[in-house]
Amino acid sequence: MPDPSSSPTPSAPEAAVDHAFGFETRMLHAGHVPDPQTGARAVPIYQTTSYVFDSADEAAHLFELKQYGNIYTRINNPTTAAFEERVASLENATGALATASGMAAEFTVMMTLLEPGDEVVASAHLYGGTRTMFVHTLRKMGVTVHFVDPTNLDAWQAALTPQTRALYGETIGNPQGSVLDISRVAAIADAHGVPLIIDNTFCTPYLCRPIDHGAHIVVHSATKFMGGHGTSIGGVIVDGGTFDFSDYPTIADPSPAYHDLAFAETFGEYGFLMKARAETLRDTGASISPFNAFLLLQGLETLSVRMERHVANAQAVAEYLEAHPQVDWVAYPGLPSSPYHALAEQYTPRGPGAIFSFGLSPGPDGPRATGKQFIEALELFSHLANVGDARSLVIHPASTTHQQLSAAELEESGVGPEMVRLSVGLETLDDLLWDLDRAFHAIRS
Amino acid sequence: MPSPSTPPDTATEAGPPLDDPHVIQRILRTASTIAIVGLSNKTQRASHFVGSYLQDEGYRVIPVNPTVDAVLGETAYPDVASIPDDITIDVVDIFRRPEAVPPIVAEAIAREVPAVWMQFGVTNEDAARQAQRAGLDAVMDRCMKIEHGRYSGGLHWMGMNTGVISAKRQAW
Incomplete structure (x- = not known):
């Protein structure tokens, strides 16, 4: 990469990033430009665990997050990156992080944002597995989740405390079919200075884009309509880049788990996702297989x-x-x-x-x-x-x-x-x- | 930042947009030497991330910082005016408080540097407009590392939404 003869004066035409491409076009194209070596039209399956470094310096810079690139498929992978960018584009988000499952996506968000003593206010109309994780597994981490009737805005407000660090709900609650009033719940989150996290699995970004309505972070079980064919387990986290994490302790403070890197300052709107990838996914290992990412991409193309x-x-x-x-x-x-x-x-x-x-x-x-x-x-x-x-x-x-x-x-x-x-x-x-x-x-x- | 697939939003009566993708790409594609004002020698500071990255990508980085002698193996200068004339600066990248920006822009104009760039959170529209009126390209509230990564493909490897849509082979 450090090759002054080929970079930084490329000859390619400018990317047309000032044209607003439509949803269907982005379903098919976002996140994948044919590569210079092969010109492969479909997204190739990069079934590899690891990637060679150009030099010792480059390797060090990759590990320090000073250089973009692939290190190890537990952290990132080229096939998975195509899936991630495509979902981010469809959700009108700033970026995405794929995980082994929808549950892994939720857990990764919570482990990235929360510390012992923190609280979450969540809709009571949730997938049963999510509720069990929130009540029992998050409790082991010292996190308390308060459940409220999602249709009662006063209940969301009343459940807030100084320890509340996030609000959580589903676009369409399971099993009542309750539709969350996202913009009003987002306003409550904004006034309290915490992010609103929405599980958008049931709608997919084709039917609803929560970030457009004020939500800050969206999670999906991509296993469902995104993949669409019942073949592959996978999940994805998207960040709208709309929540200011500069005063949010776990994202803003120098992180002892990454030699005191301050993610919010260093990566700006990408701070939350960079921390989720470089720390939480690194530690939990809940990464998606490249083959599953490929199959989920096939689903997205006809979403x-x-x-x-x-x-x-x-x-x-x-x-x-x-x-x-x-x-x-x-x-x-x-x-x-x-x-x-x-x-x-x-x-x-x-x-x-x-x-x-x-x-x-x-x-x-x-x-x-x-x-x-x-x-x-x-x-x-x-x-x-x-x-x-x-x-x-x-x-x-x-x-x-x-x-x-x-x-x-x-x-x-x-x-x-x-x-x-x-x-x-x-x-x-x-x-x-x-x-x-x-x-x-x-x-x- | 707005979604990259939406048009730039800072065009006002005062002048052209300060986040124009064409201007951003022109600067990144034509520059070879970048003066970074406020480049820290502390390796965990955002400015050091950007400087180290740009150096890796083949640019020459000239540190401008009165408190250090050298950063990233390059001699540091106290201000833009003190950089020797035989070093042609193609863009001045600014990591300073917004109120500290005007004299830096004035130095860039005096030196006939073709572009000024203010990093994330460095927002001084008056100074940016002053640069534009003097004929310089100006970018504000954008990270040079992220914008380079957007078009070179690096940002994509981290799952970020570059906004780049193309059915042609990558050529950057």
Whole structure:
């Protein structure tokens, strides 16, 4: 790299960074320019652990973060970098950091921001795994998380203390289908001088971009709609670059874990992500495999097209269920009957995703048995613990994803024994309705 | 910083934008010697990160700092005017408090340096406009290391959003 003959006077034309490229173009191109050696059009899979150094000085500068470059795939990787930059571009963010899973993304954010004694205020409408991590694993780190009804802005405000270091919520809460009023919660975070972190997994940046509404950090389980095909576990953290970390202790203070580097001062708007990568990911080792990053990139390239069909199918299935006599309720914010319909129109004008729950009218054996019979009668919906696959999925949360919660936690999370959750896929709509119809018939007889 | 895919936002009635991607690329592509005002000899300071990086990337870095004799193997000078005339300075990069900027810009104009660049948080629009009126390129509130990394591909390796979209082979 230190080669004065080739740099710093390159002959390439200027990059056209002052044209605002559209979402679909960035889905296909952001984060990958064909390399000079091969001109490969697809993003190559760099299945390598490590990278040779040009010189001892260059190696030292890479480790000191004075030079950009690849050191070791636990820290960064060229295939992963293409995925990261692409997600950052789609979220209108300043940068991104990929992780081994969505849970790893959340944990990496928390481990980077928080110290023992710190507190977080979080929505009570969360994925069960997130809630368990916040209650039990973060407690081991000396961090306390207070849960609030996300629809009650006064509750967010009332839970703040001088120790509060972050607010946390999901774009669309699981399983109520509650849409977070992101800009108002962000205003509470701004007034308290802490970042608002949003899990945007259910919407993807095609349906909602939380940073545009004032959120500061976004996390995703890329396993879901981003990858879109149910092949690969992965997560990603994006930073809007909109939160000023210059007075935020863990990012601004000289870090003893990186020979007293002050990340906020040294890297400005990239300070949080640089610390998350160079310290937290280095230490936890929760890095994504380059092959998974490649597969997730394939998903991103068709994201808008798939999400349009997911949303159209979900809306039609929700309308079918709402009209069905064996259904007590449907929690899809795309339905005008949803208390979150107005917020969905504001934050997800293209449709509020394709994951929602509904309540079966209990049969003679009670709600839990009715739910199990219904799921077992389905032919086409896959019964499994995932969402956001191209295929349609179904699960009974009370006995699976949320079964580690106590009865009180279940009630606070809104998970009843009658509840069935769907993730509506890309199949022929008539076939999905045919399958549901057969299952209703089966539990009736 | 706004998303790099959005147009520059500092164009005002007072003059051209102070974060124009074309100006930034022109400076980085044509400069070979950079005077860094406020370059610290402390290796963990942001100025040392930038100076060390630019040196690695093939630029000659001239430290301007009255409190040290040398940084990064280069003799330091107390101010821009004291740099010997046989060293042609292509851009003056400023790591100082905003109120300390005007005399530095005045020295750059007097020396006919073609560009001044103020780092992250160094915001003195009056001084930047003065430079532009004198015919210099001016960039404000931008990091030279990050902007170089944006176009050379380095920033991309760290997962950052460079805003660069192209179906042509990389040639930087």
